Amino acid sequence: METDFLVIGSGIAGLTYALKVARQFPEKKIMIITKAREDETNTKYAQGGVAGVWDESKDSFEKHIEDTLIAGDGLCNVKTVEIVVTEGPTRIKELIEYGARFDKTESGDYSLGREGGHSEHRILHHKDVTGKEMERALLEELQQYSNIEVINHCFVVDLITQHHLGYLVTKSTSNITCFGVYVLNLRTQRIEKILSRITLLATGGCGQAYRTTTNPKIATGDGVAMMYRAKGRIENMEFIQFHPTALFEPGVSPSFLITEAVRGDGGILRNKDEEAFMERYDERKDLAPRDIVARAIDSEMKRTGTEHVYLDCRHMDKDKFIHHFPNIYEKCMSIGIDVMKQMIPVAPAAHYSCGGIKADEFGRTSIINLYACGECASTGLHGANRLASNSLLEAMVFGHRCYLDSVEKISSIEIRRDIPDWNVKGNTDPKEMILITQSLKELQQIMSDYVGIVRTDVRLERASKRLDLLHEETEQLYKSTKVSPQLCELRNLITVGYLIVKGAQFRKESRGLHFNTDHPEKSDLLQNIVL
Template identity: 45%
Template structure:
């Protein structure tokens, strides 16, 4: 199938780009599963924007730089922050029902922010945003939405019928989750909006499909990847052995929630940081991790029961309802929480137009390293990045359309030398093994020895999976496993390279901060 612009990913970044392109071009959007299965739908908190009287762009920029431990690109931070109010306006016009305080938007506050600037829809902002964008995309005659397409690899010059070493990207090969058939999708320009790599870890707030696909595909095709060691761990994921990845939004702490030792009832954050529960996520996650290890706990308590019950129910209706179903009334009881992998701060290197190193390939959102987040993402800057860079990529493609070459003849996917797998257990075993050793060896607190152990295991698994990939027909599970291993390798390589503790990368072997903040850039 040929189209003008191909977008891989149907979340906030992908659909924003599609809607900005569709008035002029035919756009095809591929979703890995259902259209709303990605991370956008799961975002509880909100979108950061300077809207409160007395707040300024400079304040938002400074908060972002402080959270990012000085590794952010200030020009990019300014570009994104200044684009936030307009993004909120466009979302309002699309029908996103943001919470109001009389005639003005209700703003909440989250960790690391010096002002109230989080625009939200109760505690289900992402779901409302996804719904509005998706309805607009479904209604547009120039947008084709294709679910259940698991991208295998980018189509480049080496897949042309007349081989080219130029490295230009022409689209993707993708396996249909339902039929098992491999489809070829080609386009003049391709945008990766595939989300992060949270499922590299055993405990994660990310959806099942967050397996680093875009990052791994871009790396294999020859694009640079940066800052993969900076994996953000959300401090407060519900501790429940049945419900593995239910996030308790940062806004619970923003509205007065306190972290306490479940044995003693002691509120420990004020002992460690003057910002207490409103310290940046890396600080809070390490504090909880230390408290759990020091006292041999399974979890700590997040307690907002001292606030009025109507206030709690009104601000957090979805969380309140979910917890009630699990036997916890957050208006009268504390919530058991643990840290869990939450956000991938590194990714495919892009410029302010969303361009990657490869001609014809753009990227936006969590799969990228734009310079916005630095060593640690500031709360509620993630959806914002999707809107600003989704639009930037669309704007760049439209502006340069006349210079884009025609799509050449591309070879179809070749399955002539492979057979159906007779040992799916290999995939399941390796998937579980990766996530467990990444959690134990490449988690919140690291050491060189642990990282080297992880690296050795990755080498063994890589050769197993490469052999498997070469002999058997591709399946969605095999594609995801291949990408998980590649992403894990990039994370560990980056972590071993950084001989300091900065932001989300904390290592006992190098606890100090280096004099200069330098990006970790990996070159294929």
Template identity: 45%
Template structure:
């Protein structure tokens, strides 16, 4: 049966993702537009909520400058940043911070030397100045909860919790001549039913894909859904080989995906070997404040050299009062595992953290498909290049959410209503009696990605990974075509697709640069400077 335009749910803008990118896009859209925000879990669950560090922006104009922030970002990006995009993002940084403050975000303050109250700025890896504004060590939580409070006051915004997008609905899938997005199919996880939703515009704000790795700082929902859906719909992706591994995640048998904020090192935290000796100065003159790729690779090197399962991060030389004031979230979490960070170092290990590549967009967040936008970690804008500098991620979310909202507001009057779409067809599938296939393939995927496509790569490792992911993709495609879909199957399908894109991108880059390090090509090839890896469906 075909649903008609009259009985299919319709919104002017369908936003898939409920983190900083999705919520700020929704809030910046005109209030006369009907907007839906889709969250695959509870609305407050996502990477934004767990972001501890802060937002980088030039707020201290006496001691910092736009030019300095741009230069630091370009340096971290190792020659692959789009300088125009970097300038645009950095220049708009102060404006988006002002917008957050206007919307009630309570950033940490301090008393200046003159006795005035001002915002406390910290310094993180790759930055030459203190320019990271934060809310203690729970900035993401403060931003997410504040924006969510604003969202709930907007009568034009509908919140769809516990829904996961299955696929985008495009003109080509409907047999039309247009190259446009008409909406998406959503699995209602509470009702266990798939529904079509029509929309003039769709915004992908689904975050990254770090769950493709065995160890990650990200929550379970970071399964690359937006990247995979956009790829299947015909969008290009860029720079997928550049996966950032955060150097310092808490190492403990009961700890799951808990990141130790970059600001700990920014405020003097020292990385130590098991014998208590520092080692970072042997790898980079900036020591603990070197960019994340250098620090993560150094930790990985020392762990393998020593056969250690973790190293140490020590901030106990700072006063207990300072630690309690600046790192209450880290302190509380560590105490839950019997670690008193005022008296002893924190056991740490690198873990997959951020997807620097993603769906190719322009400066307004527009993808290759008309009416389809991508904002935040899901997108490849050119800001991060071969490595993301600390706290530029939330900055990107906020700046491009504003740009996308402006572009949609400008185009809404000229965008025709979406076409009628068919209902989800389950007439030729059955309930699965082989759920073990999903769980087994999920585990296998994350293990071989960690072993073969991790911090250090090689041609042989990548070829092994490619052989395995090809087999998984065939198995998953057969399973997907025969059985009713579930949340786990959707996520596995997306993860496998993104894993394939990461592997193919890594195989195509015959050098080491930024986050991509291969023992077969350990040097940077200057001929490849500014050469972005673009894959086309």
């Protein structure tokens, strides 16, 4: 198959890009590949909202920029922050034109929420399913364009570069070029090639590397792992954001998210003795940035010997709570928790990857004709810690900026047609799926126990050794058996785990989301860890 623009991933980043190039070039072909359904993305599970300076009588770009920089703990790219904050409101207005319905007050103005780390009310939301509403609007708009083809249930195995033409490609190769991808067609079980002029990676996060995560099953770090195998640049993978308040349900995966907006509306964190403990950790109390709140909860759980803390909403207005958080209310009631009478048990869960594929201010990666945006990319916006509700904003802004740059060069790119078919290595089915499923459990246990909210040098070294063994076993399985999505996802997650551990080992300090008790202070040297 051939296409002009190839988009891998159907979340808000990929869809924003696809819509814009489809409108610009009605005669060119845009193909969107997704390994599940087009609406099964991390975007869909984003509850809280999208941040943007909306009411300039009370808010300003300068305030939003400062809040983002403070949360990023010294590692944000200031230029990128300014770009996203200043261009963000325009992208939000475009989404509203597509039909996105954000909540309004009785007076007809948009209802603006406030979350941890924000100095003003600037979060637009649709009840507690903002991401799902934004995804709906984009997918409906997508129907207007006949030159967009969406291919569901198609698993991307690898990026095609000169390596597949027999050339030696290393990290120091200066002209690595992407010619398309090899994909596993899940309906035919055949590996096919899709050739493209321009490819965009919008593959989302990697939360499934951890035992407890708010991310859906599809969040297996595929884009980052493929990029690393193709010798592209990855940075700052050690900065994994743990959402402080996931609903505590033992054995349930993914964890149900209790959005930060609940604390923005007055929810209070309490320990098992019903003590409001956040004031001991930060003057901003329950609205401190996520890294601080997550570490505070982790500390309370260790101090009191409990597996969770509580979020107290009993004092909040019932009608207002149900109106703003209907899904949270319904979910809690379904497991026997009346939030107006009982506190909600919560614990931190892996939530967002602040690092990823190194990308510049136009989403360009270190590989020619390959762009990246959304959670899989590291643009410099988040630095060492993402400010709440900046992720959907970044995805839209960089989807747009990738479009601006790629339309300038599309006419000068020819499709490379001398690409060989996939080399079928193993041709037998794995005799036991437990070899894959057990390795996945081991990986998630290693990452959760050794590379979680609080880290030490000894834990990281132990994780590194365990991952080496898992990598060796999995590569042997990959070479000797048929390619399957389960095996590919395991392989990708092991690669992502390795990148997180290596980044954490290289960072000899504690900054933002990376906290190492052997290096508790911040270094004077501000550096990005590029692998």
